[in-house]
Amino acid sequence: MPKTTYSAIPAYITKDGSEIRELMHPAVHGNHCQSLAEALVHPGTTTRLHRHQRSEEIYHVLSGLGTMTLAGKRFALAPGDTVCIAPGAAHCVTATGTAPLRILCCCSPPYAHADTELLPSGHHGEPGVNQIDGADAVTSRSGDEPGAKAVPGPPV
Numbered sequence: 001m002p003k004t005t006y007s008a009i010p011a012y013i014t015k016d017g018s019e020i021r022e023l024m025h026p027a028v029h030g031n032h033c034q035s036l037a038e039a040l041v042h043p044g045t046t047t048r049l050h051r052h053q054r055s056e057e058i059y060h061v062l063s064g065l066g067t068m069t070l071a072g073k074r075f076a077l078a079p080g081d082t083v084c085i086a087p088g089a090a091h092c093v094t095a096t097g098t099a100p101l102r103i104l105c106c107c108s109p110p111y112a113h114a115d116t117e118l119l120p121s122g123h124h125g126e127p128g129v130n131q132i133d134g135a136d137a138v139t140s141r142s143g144d145e146p147g148a149k150a151v152p153g154p155p156v
Contacts, residue, residue, distance in 0.1 A: 002024065002029040002030045002031055004023055004024055004029060006021070006023070006038075009021045009022065009023065011040075014039075014113070014116070015048070015050065015113055015116045015118060016047040016048045016050045016092070016116065016118070017045070017047050017048050018039040018040060018041050018047050018093075019039065019040040019041075019042075020037050020038070020039055020040075020105075021037060021038045022035060022036075022037045022111075023036045023037055023038060023104075024036045025037075025110055025111070026110050027110075033108055033109065033110070034106055034107060034108040034109070034110055035106070035107045035108075035110035035111045036104065036105070036106050036107075037104070037105045037107075037111065038062075038102060038103070038104055038105070039059075039101075039102070039103045039104075039105050040100045040101070040102055040103075041064075041066065041093055041094070041095040041100060041101040041103070042095060042100050043064075043095050043096075043097060043098055043099065043100060044095065045094070045095060046092055046093065046094040046095075047092045047093050047094075048092065048118050048119075049069070049090055049091070049092045049118070049119045049120075049121060050090070050091065050092065050116050050117060050118050050119055051087075051088055051089060051090045051091065051116075051117050051119060052085075052087060052088075052107070052115045052116055052117070053087055053088055053115060053117065054087055054109055054112075054115045055087060055107040055108060055109055055110070055111065055112075055115055056084065056085065056086060056087055056107070056108055057084075057085040057105055057106065057107050058082065058083070058084050058085070058105070058106045059082065059083045059085065059093075059103045059104070059105055060081070060082045060103065060104040060106075061077050061078060061079050061080065061081045061082075061101070061102070061103055062079060062102040062103065062104060063079050063099065063100075063101075063102045064079070064095055064097050064099050064100050064101035064102055065077065065078055065095070065096050065097035065101065066093050066094050066095050066096050066097070066101040067093070067094045067096055068083060068091065068092070068093045068094075069090075069091060069092050069093075070083065070085060070089055070090075070091045071086075071089045071090060071091070072090070077093065077101065077103075090119055
């Protein structure tokens with residue numbers, strides 16, 4: 001049975017601009033149908049608006065405060081909240097507190113950069129202010145995306 005240790009997992013910046021630790025991913029750990037990651041969104045920042053055509057995501061807030069925009073609706077996030085994000089639903093999160101917003105993210109099928117579509121600010125009424133600058137924040141695990149820097153993580 002695969003097991004990981006948090007302190008041994010390097011963080012990377014994903015397409016939406018959040019800092020991610022892949023706690024369990026098939027490309028690295030031998031599981032098959034889902035991935036589990038911790039996302040950190042730093043105070044005062046908003047992830048890039050995006051959607052996944054294939055993956056359903058479940059977010060569970062561990063700590064911090066925030067707001068989420070999901071399919072054009074905005075609502076508060078607090079520790080203990082859990083949100084299901086359907087495939088194709090545009091979403092982003094903002095850390096509104098003084099500490100980072102820490103979220104567990106489960107994806108099925110597993111997270112893949114290729115399944116992440118960045119959307120323009122204001123798409124379906126979602127916010128565009130204070131979003132993380134994707135030109136500087138977008139990196140790739142494999143480094144094969146234009147302008148991306150290679151960082152550790154599953155090669156998906």
